[in-house]
Amino acid sequence: MWNYCDNTPRTNPFGVPFLRTLIMAGVNTVRNEKSSTLSIRRPMRLRLIVVPLSVIVAFVGWEMLARLGDFPTFLLPSPANVWDKFLQVAGNGVLTRHLLYTLAEVLAGLALGVSVATVSGYILAKSPTVERLMSPYIVASQAVPIVAIAPLLVIWFGPGVLSKVLICALIVFFPVLVNTIVGVRSVPDELHDLMRSLNATRWQNIKLLEVPAALPVFLGGLRIGATLAVIGAVVGEFVGADRGLGFLINRARGQYDTALVFVAILALVVLALSLYGFVTLIESRLLSWQKRPERYKYS
Amino acid sequence: MKRFSMLIVISFSFLLFACSLNDNQNQVGTGTTDEPLTKIRLPMGFIPNVQYAPFYVAVEKGFFRDEGLEIDFDYSFETDGVTLVGAEELQFAIVSGEQVLLARAQELPVVYVMGWWQDYPVGITAMTEDEIITPGDLRGKKIGIPGLFGASYIGLQVLLQAGNLSEEDIVLDSIGFNQVEALAAGQVDAVVIYVNNEPHQLRSMGYDVTVIPVADYAQLASNGIITNEATIDQDPGLVRRMVRAAQRGLEYTIRKPEEAFEISKKYVEGLAELDQDVQMKVLLTSIALWQAERLGYSDPVSWENMQDVLIDMQLLSVPLDLGKAFTNDFISD
Numbered sequence: 090m091w092n093y094c095d096n097t098p099r100t101n102p103f104g105v106p107f108l109r110t111l112i113m114a115g116v117n118t119v120r121n122e123k124s125s126t127l128s129i130r131r132p133m134r135l136r137l138i139v140v141p142l143s144v145i146v147a148f149v150g151w152e153m154l155a156r157l158g159d160f161p162t163f164l165l166p167s168p169a170n171v172w173d174k175f176l177q178v179a180g181n182g183v184l185t186r187h188l189l190y191t192l193a194e195v196l197a198g199l200a201l202g203v204s205v206a207t208v209s210g211y212i213l214a215k216s217p218t219v220e221r222l223m224s225p226y227i228v229a230s231q232a233v234p235i236v237a238i239a240p241l242l243v244i245w246f247g248p249g250v251l252s253k254v255l256i257c258a259l260i261v262f263f264p265v266l267v268n269t270i271v272g273v274r275s276v277p278d279e280l281h282d283l284m285r286s287l288n289a290t291r292w293q294n295i296k297l298l299e300v301p302a303a304l305p306v307f308l309g310g311l312r313i314g315a316t317l318a319v320i321g322a323v324v325g326e327f328v329g330a331d332r333g334l335g336f337l338i339n340r341a342r343g344q345y346d347t348a349l350v351f352v353a354i355l356a357l358v359v360l361a362l363s364l365y366g367f368v369t370l371i372e373s374r375l376l377s378w379q380k381r382p383e384r385y386k387y388s
Numbered sequence: 389m390k391r392f393s394m395l396i397v398i399s400f401s402f403l404l405f406a407c408s409l410n411d412n413q414n415q416v417g418t419g420t421t422d423e424p425l426t427k428i429r430l431p432m433g434f435i436p437n438v439q440y441a442p443f444y445v446a447v448e449k450g451f452f453r454d455e456g457l458e459i460d461f462d463y464s465f466e467t468d469g470v471t472l473v474g475a476e477e478l479q480f481a482i483v484s485g486e487q488v489l490l491a492r493a494q495e496l497p498v499v500y501v502m503g504w505w506q507d508y509p510v511g512i513t514a515m516t517e518d519e520i521i522t523p524g525d526l527r528g529k530k531i532g533i534p535g536l537f538g539a540s541y542i543g544l545q546v547l548l549q550a551g552n553l554s555e556e557d558i559v560l561d562s563i564g565f566n567q568v569e570a571l572a573a574g575q576v577d578a579v580v581i582y583v584n585n586e587p588h589q590l591r592s593m594g595y596d597v598t599v600i601p602v603a604d605y606a607q608l609a610s611n612g613i614i615t616n617e618a619t620i621d622q623d624p625g626l627v628r629r630m631v632r633a634a635q636r637g638l639e640y641t642i643r644k645p646e647e648a649f650e651i652s653k654k655y656v657e658g659l660a661e662l663d664q665d666v667q668m669k670v671l672l673t674s675i676a677l678w679q680a681e682r683l684g685y686s687d688p689v690s691w692e693n694m695q696d697v698l699i700d701m702q703l704l705s706v707p708l709d710l711g712k713a714f715t716n717d718f719i720s721d
Contacts, residue, residue, distance in 0.1 A: 161474075161475070161495060161496070162494070162495065163471065163474060163475075163491075163494045163495065163496055164471070164475055240564055240565075240566065243563065243564055243566060244566050244569050244570070244573075247561070247563075247575055248532075248561050248562050248563045248564070249561075328564045329534075329535070329562045329563050329564035329566070330562050331536050331560060331561075331562040336535075336536070336562070339535060339537060340536065340537050342467050343467055343490070343535075343537035343538055344490050344493075344494070344537070344703060345467070345470065345471065345474075345490055345491050345493075345494040345496060346494060347494075
């Protein structure tokens with residue numbers, strides 16, 4: 090980022106260009122927008138073709154493997170078997186019921202885990218002493234596999250939704266915590282000095298500086314947490330549940346209905362991808378100001 | 389020097405690889421008499437436990453070796469054992485009777501060749517003060533169950549039917565394998581258990597409990613040895629030898645439970661450190677469920693009953709050919 094001749098910055102602290110930068114963009118703006126728009130469209134177009142194509146190729150390969158390998162259905166059901174099973178359980182509401190239950194657990198676990206991790210992360214970011222004190226316990230909590238803790242949580246908190254929500258929250262906690270700490274600490278000291286010079290209150294500091302600055306990194310952690318929360322819900326349901334996609338997988342295994350196992354797994358994949366996509370969408374909305382300087386690039 | 393060291397490392401790696409090729413499930417080993425032994429990997433369906441004493445005895449006393457077999461115990465899940473046998477990856481597994489029918493409904497060609505447990509081991513236990521003595525007393529109660537599948541779930545359904553109840557008349561909680569903890573902590577009013585195991589543990593902890601055994605209300609096909617149709621067709625002698633050795637182990641355990649208990653300590657890590665009185669009771673209660681005039685025999689009535697239960701539970705949509713699901717052809721008299 091270059092400064093004007095009098096050393097004033099070209100953009101404000103959040104990357105939004107100042108007025109005279111806009112004025113000086115002039116004729117170049119249209120040309121730059123065209124070229125930048127073109128350069129954005131090409132990768133998008135390619136992605137729109139390649140991704141569905143790769144999925145189709147994968148399914149065709151799967152069908153061929155199932156047919157040519159002559160595998161019994163209980164070992165490797167074909168996509169056609171899985172589709173038939175999907176229609177059956179979607180039609181009678183079984184899939185929807187279990188999917189919604191797992192989704193509820195995931196969302197509740199995410200909300201709890203993200204809330205606690207964000208607050209804890211901020212405190213740890215601001216206080217090296219607290220961080221030094223708490224770090225061993227936080228790291229230890231992540232070192233223990235969630236599949237080992239899950240049965241204990243079911244014993245302590247019962248087999249209901251609470252234990253599943255806690256498992257989800259636990260699995261989400263660490264990545265969000267770490268990213269919050271990194272995000273808050275990534276704010277340059279100069280900007281803190283600027284806010285101090287403007288007599289900003291603590292709340293103004295948090296709202297106008299630290300939150301916007303930490304948001305990109307924080308949302309990166311949230312994206313990871315969203316997919317991990319799905320894993321947490323399934324682990325909890327494996328240990329003890331009477332509903333949810335994890336329970337559906339267990340039930341299907343017990344009945345040697347491998348096609349239903351596949352349906353439940355694919356439902357989990359769709360769920361995880363949807364959550365990931367949702368967070369990405371939020372990210373693009375909240376961080377749209379980050380993209381603005383590109384439109385005013387000079388040749 | 390560097391090249392020489394690399395050559396040593398690569399040579400050593402090839403040596404290790406060549407040695408590992410010998411670790412095959414159908415490896416032919418040799419016994420003390422240099423006769424070839426057929427190695428059998430045997431999925432047990434649960435963790436090492438004194439309840440598997442007949443198999444531990446059969447190994448320790450050489451009954452399997454006499455039949456030219458070397459057993460490798462595998463403590464993976466019951467359903468995995470059924471799938472591997474059905475896929476002809478393994479020859480035998482220890483599973484409960486309903487698994488055979490559920491598997492055959494999905495075209496897994498498994499066949500039950502030896503009945504080990506004659507009485508279904510599932511039951512419901514509760515604190516004595518709650519006065520849950522008959523299936524009808526379960527009405528309105530909160531019942532903890534490991535999961536809504538498997539032998540426990542089927543046993544529960546049988547008891548509900550016996551008490552003219554349905555799932556709507558009770559509150560069901562899936563608690564995993566935490567029955568003792570859940571009941572002791574008062575999280576549930578009753579738990580679905582194996583009658584030879586959890587009640588003894590609860591009593592040893594000072595709790596006074598009642599037990600409602602499924603076997604008092606229905607005769608159902610229970611735990612036994614399965615194989616697959618291909619093994620029966622291609623190597624019936626192997627099946628006969630396997631069943632014969634297992635029968636000898638079962639008979640010996642029933643006749644000498646104390647010795648069987650001591651032998652089990654070698655195969656069940658930590659058994660020697662557990663409450664010996666409780667564990668011995670587990671074994672003796674199990675033996676009571678294994679007793680039969682003809683050890684290993686599968687009663688057709690128990691299979692018909694099991695099929696009826698599975699159809700009522702909508703786990704089976706149509707009756708199966710039970711004649712293909714089990715056989716007594718390999719039982720020695």
